[in-house]
Structure formats: C-alpha cells, structure tokens
Amino acid sequence: MKTSTEITMSESKDKKIHGIVAEYATVDSLMAACRKVRDAGYTKTDAFAPFAVHGIDKALGIKPTKLPWIVLCCGLTGTATGLLMQIWMNGIDYPYIISGKPFISLPAFIPVAFELTILFASFGAFFGMWALNGLPKFSNPVFTDPRFDRVTDDRFFVYIDSTDEKYNQSSVEKLFGETGSEYIQSVLEDDSPKKVPKFMITTWIVVMALSVIPLLVVLRMRVTNSPLPRFHVFYDMDFSPSKDAQQNTTLFADARAMRPNVPGTVARGQMDLNFQTGIDIDALAKIDGPRAAMLVRALDDADLAEEDEAVNEETAKPAASVMDTTPWLSENPREISLELVEKGQQQFGIYCSVCHGMNGSGNGLVNRRAQKLLSATWIPPSSLHQQSLYAENYPDGKLFNTISNGIRKMPGYASQIKVEDRWAIVAYVRALQSSQNASMDQVPASEKKRIEKLKTQVDKKLKEQAEAEKKAADEAAAKAKEAEKEDAEAAAAKTPSA
C-alpha cells in the first residue's frame, strides 16, 4: 500500500492527473459512497459497476439526460425534412401527376415523413449519445490502472473529475477514505505508446498504391480502341442460347432455325380462313396461288405448286369483273337470325353510323360536321343504298373485307370489331338495303294493316298539305291582283288634281 502511494506521488509530478477513483467491494458500500460524494457537493462524478444498479443516478445526484430533447428535435427535423422535400420535389420543382392526385397530397407524403422522423430520431439518439459521452474516444485514462479492469467483473468504483469546482486532491482522498474504500488511486494520463508502427504504414501505402491499378486499367480501356470484343464482367442475359430468326442450325435437316408451320396445323388467329378473310381461299388458291399463300401461310408449298399447274388450265372461265378477280364469299358464313341482325344493328350503331348514318344513307354526324366545316379533304362516305353495293354487285365477303381492312379513306376496323360481329354487321347492312326496296308482299300480315293505315294517313296529310299550299297560293295571287287594282285606281285619282 505504501509503495503504491509512493509511486503515485513520484509519477504524478510529471503526469497530468485527471481525477481520483475509489474502489468498493459491494453495491451497498458503493451506494453509500455515492450519497456521501453527492452530499459533499461534487458534481463532475461518475460511478462504475459491472451491472445496472437501480437508483444510482439519484444516489450520485446525476441530472436526467438531455438526450430525449435531442431526439425530439431531430425527430421533428426529420418530419419537416420529409414533408418539405416532397412538397418541393413533387409539388413545386417537378410537378408530376401520380394517379390523378393533387401535386401536394399529404396522405402520400406521410409514410416518407414518418420514416425520416424515425431515421433522424435514431441518428439523434445514436450520435447525441456519442456527443454527450465525448465519443469517439480510443482510450480513457481510468483504464491506465490495471486494478480498474475488475469493474467489468466484481468491483465497484466511484470517480471524481479533477475539473470539478470543489476538487482538491487531499480532501477528495480524505472523503474517499471516510467511505471505507480500500483502494484510492489518482487517474493518470495514459502514456501507452500512441505511435503507429512503421511496418503498418508501409503496408498501408503499398495496398493503397496497388488498389489504384484496376482503376487505371479501366480508365485506359475506356479511351483506347481494341480489336477484341467487349469484356463482359457481368453476363446478365447478353448471351442467350436461343437462335435468332435467320440463323442456321444443325438440328434440322433444312438447317433453318425458324421453323415453318407444320402441315395440317392452324396457327392462332387463322382458324376458319374463309370466315376470317371473307375470301373463298380454296378458290383463290386455284386462281392466284401466291396471293393465297401470302394470305394463308398454312398452305404447304408442295401442294400449292401442284395445284398451280392444275389450275392454269382451269382458269379459262372469265372472272366476274375485270377489276376484281378475288373469289369473295357470296354468302354470309354465319347463320342469319334475328339475334344476329340485332347484334349487327348494335355494332353498326356504334362503329358505322357516325359516318354512314343510322339508316346507311351516308349522312352520319361526322359527315354533317365535315360539310358544315367545308372540310377540303373530306370524302363523303358512301350511301349503302346504291346499286353497286347490293349483294349482286358487292359480295358479302367483299363487304366484310371492307369493314376489316377499310377502303379509300375509311380505316379498317379489324382491330376493334370482332370477326363474328363484322359478319353480323354485313348481315345488318343487307337488311338495311332490303328495307329500302321492300314491296308490300314482304311485309308480314300482322303489320300490313297498320302500314296501310299509316300509308293512307300519310297520303291524306300530303294531299291536305298540297291543297293548303294551293289555296294559299291562290289567295296570295288574288291579293296581289287586288292591290294592283287599288294602285291603279289611286293613280287614276291623283292625275286629274295634278
């Protein structure tokens, strides 16, 4: 004991004293010592124990930490940052509509504001704790004393800092002595070597120098040309084992990677070709093989070549028109029923009537508008009630084709109207056409009476109108005659007086 004090005294001459620690063997003696130190009026104090001791703050008179206020301020800063950032970004700097919400829409901003609140608050707690504890610190002078190591095991210490206002070496030692401490020691400056060994610095410099090399290699590659292909660090999906369209393969006898359709199969969207195109494909293949093959890739090359020869002799039969040799389907492939025609009427009303008019006379709303605007490039839509569009001259298949692919300025509707519905429209157009050419015997018996009655009414009205007009004309004529007469009389009366 004596020797240790002597050492302390001799050492303390040339070393800075940071404070004094006192060691205790039990929690109870620690608490008692703490109370004594507190009552003596020391404020820059600390207690050390291997485990948490309840009530030590109170015993040592430690004030509640400021950390919660730091955390609160950081949290509020986080909220404000989150909100302002989003308001600035989404509402002011780069207004961008997201699913029709207003630019500054709080509900969308709250999650980010909430997350930033928590992030800032945690940073506040973490770094605030650092700041309050004076961290980062690589060594603490209390650890200069080997005996202090037992604080993590089975000993308790109280420390009084030398910067305390009431600090006085001898009185502190006396106070600790009164608390029954067996070991009182000044905390001296840590004089363990702080110099980094030379070999570590050398190693560090070498590693740093080597680490520049990859960067230089990359930079050089970026500014020079090379006959070698690009060096792939990450393959991603740059190299796929699948073949491209025009590549060769050894897998098949014909060396084609792109396989032709297997004979006898029907590809998607090519089922029932006549139905899809409005053309009698078989007949077309006989007349114009290549065009049929173009339309229908499903046909086998070999078959076509054979037929081509056969057909050449057959095509002596003249086509219906010089202009159009396509063998259009002349009959609607769908079964004509009331339902179908009604479906056609509905679809016609949606897609066709805007130009062609509800009755097909070619005077739809779009046309009327175009006439009103005197649109120069406007081509008036055809009236569907002209001779050239009747079934004899314009086969159903051709009408179907026109709907599908368009004609002149009319666009094709294949992408908008389903195939079935296009045929329904064809059926409805035929019905519309025949409605303008119906004779009385086509009218059903139940309706005949009503129609005849309507007809007599209309006739009567027309007759009455005509009579009324005639009468009005007669009256006007009589009035004019009378006025003439009066004028003449007046003129006659004036003359003598003059």
Add this chain to the structure above:
Amino acid sequence: MSHARPVVKPADDPAFKLPASLSAMTLPLLGGGLLLLIAGWAIGNFMGNARVAMSAYLAAFIYCLTLATGSLFFVLIQHLVRAGWSTVIRRIAELVMMMLFPLAILFLPILMTLFMGEGTLFRWDDPNYASANHLPMDAWTEKSRWLNQSWFTIRAVIYFAVWLGLALYFFRGSTQQDETGERAMTDRLQYWSGPATMAFCGVTSFAAFDWVMSLSPMWFSTMFGVYLFAGSVLATHSMLAVAAYKLQKSGAMRDEVTTEHYHDLGKLIFGFLLFWMYISYSQYMLIWYGNIPEETEWIYHRQLGGWGMWTVLLIFFHWLLPFLGLMSMYVRRRPKMVVFWAAYVLLVHFADITWIIMPEASEASALPYAVNWIGILSAFMCMVGMMSLLTGLVLKVAGDTRVIAARDPRLAESMAFENV
C-alpha cells in the same frame, strides 16, 4: 441490490379486499346504469328512429366490448410474455374481462334486430337492400352466404363461447391461486396463453368484421379488425390506470401499485396511441391510394355533413394531443397526470367508436351521413349507462374475490419492479 425485498402481505390482508366505499356503489351503479341505458335508447328511438337508437346501443356495446376483450388480451399477453411488472394490476384486468358474461346477454337486443325488423340495424338484413342500392345480384348472392341471420347468429355464439371460455379459465386459475398459492397454476396458465392468444385474435377480428364492418355491407377492409383492436388495447391500458388509481384512493393495495406501474401504463398508452394512429392511417392510405369506389365509400361517408371535421379532430385529439402529452417521462412518472390522460383517452375512444358506427345510422335523416346529435347523445347515454351497469357487476364479483392476485409467485417481483 441495495433494496430490501418488499414485504408481501398475507393473502387475507384487508388491503387486498374491495374497499367498502366501492362495494357500496354496486347497487346504485346497477340501478342508475340500467335507467340511463334505457333512457339513452328511448331518446334515440323516439326523437330519432329505431336505427339511430339501435346504432347508439351498438356503439355503447362495442365500447364496453373493446374494454372487456382488451382486458382479456392484456391477461393473455402478460402470461404469454411471463411479465413480472404487471402482476399487481393483472387482477383488475381479470375482473374486467368477466364483463364478457353480461355482455353476452346485452348482445341479445342486437341479435333481435335481425329477427324482428328488416334492416333495423344491419342494412344487409333488409331483403330489398340489394335492389335499392343497385348492387349486382351475383356479388350480393356471394355476400349473403356470409351475411345472413342464421350464420351470423351461429358465429356470434362461437365468438362468445371462445371469449367466455378463455375468460373463465384464466379468471378461475388466478382466483384459485389466491387460495392455494400453487406455482403450477401459473405454469398452466402460461402454457395455455399461446393457443389462447391465437384463438382470441381470430375471434376478435371476425367479431369486428361481423358486428361493426357489416354495418356498411359492401365495404371491406382486412385491416378493420386490427383497427378496432388497436383502440381496444389502448382503452384497456387507460382503464387499468384509472381503475388502479381509484382503488388506491379508496384504500386498497396502497404499497403494491407504485409510480413504476403508472410509468409503465403511461408508456403503453403512449405506444398504443401511436399504434392506433399507425393502423388507422395504414387503412386510410391504402384506400386513398387504391381509390376504388367500393373501398372509398366508407371514408367518403365520413367526410360528409360534419363527419369530415370529426375525422380531422380525431387525428388531433385521439393521437397528437395525448401523444405529446405523454411523451415526457416527467408526466409518465406522475400518477395523477397519467390518470388524467388515461381518462381523456377513454373519452376519445368513445369518439372513435361513435365515428365508426354512428354515420351508418344517419341515413334516415334529411342529409345522409350528417352528424346526428340526437344519435350521439343517445349513444353517449347508452355508453355511460352500460358502463355503469357492467362496473356494478364487476364490483359485485370483486367483492367476492380480491382486487389483487394475492399469492401469485411474481407478486414480490412486481412490487419491487423499477423502471429507471
């Protein structure tokens, strides 16, 4: 440790008995509560209409139910996590969860509306509901498989069976331990708390769907059960703080419940305020983002005719104000302040329940979904009445048992508990 172990009083100490002043309140509470409940219903029925009255009754019922199921949850969770701090106040929760028995009887009027009137309370009960609201029949047929009188009744029986079974098992276990002091009982309750919590969660969530969410039959939110649960646990912790304070003021368990326990309750109230906000905001934000008519309907109705202001005020008064109020440790370590905020939370929890239920009742008034003050007054009177009635019954039960788990092996640990 420096502290001497606290002295645990013998189980027959008078401090563990319900104070006489509280016992004397049993009959006045029962009588007054019943009268107030009937008066509240009558005001709704005769100054408003049958739906307003029954909705007010339902609001009061759900308010009491959230406290009772919240208490059951509290008991289960304390056993589940082997909590040491809560032993001194656990008995209060155990007593309150016994309110589920009278609540099962108080549920009967709600069930009766299904069989006696068409659409009196639940609109899906009205056979013309689908056609009057132009709902697609196929969707409605599917919906009716779940929402129909008989299946609804069966489910209600299942819910109450599970709750009552759990409540009775845990109450009996705890009170038996008062007599025997067996450690094995604690182990047994702990063992069953896991499965019990799982059963509780399912049942409580589905009860929320059935009894509250189905007021607006075509609306759905999978979050809704959790939303009600968040308010329920929040209110339960507040109720525990208020009840413990009242018991201490009346002379029971003076040394057992300390500042430390109020501090803990304060922390939990603080935490669950944020949880309530988190859940209600999550529900709102998903609906707001999705912006699908069938989901926004419910929120939209709560933005019409004065309910919009109520919604905004809920954010401030149900979350922000008490959240800031309980933020400081200084407040949480002062029992009076904790009890003040706890009582406050109990009141705003009622505002929350009203906001959930009452807009659906005001369809019959001139402006649909307007704030109907008759309905709110009626609901408030029903709530106070039903709470008094149930408190009276709880005091009756508490008079026959103890207000603290006197021989729980963790009682000493709980008394010695320290936060700081």
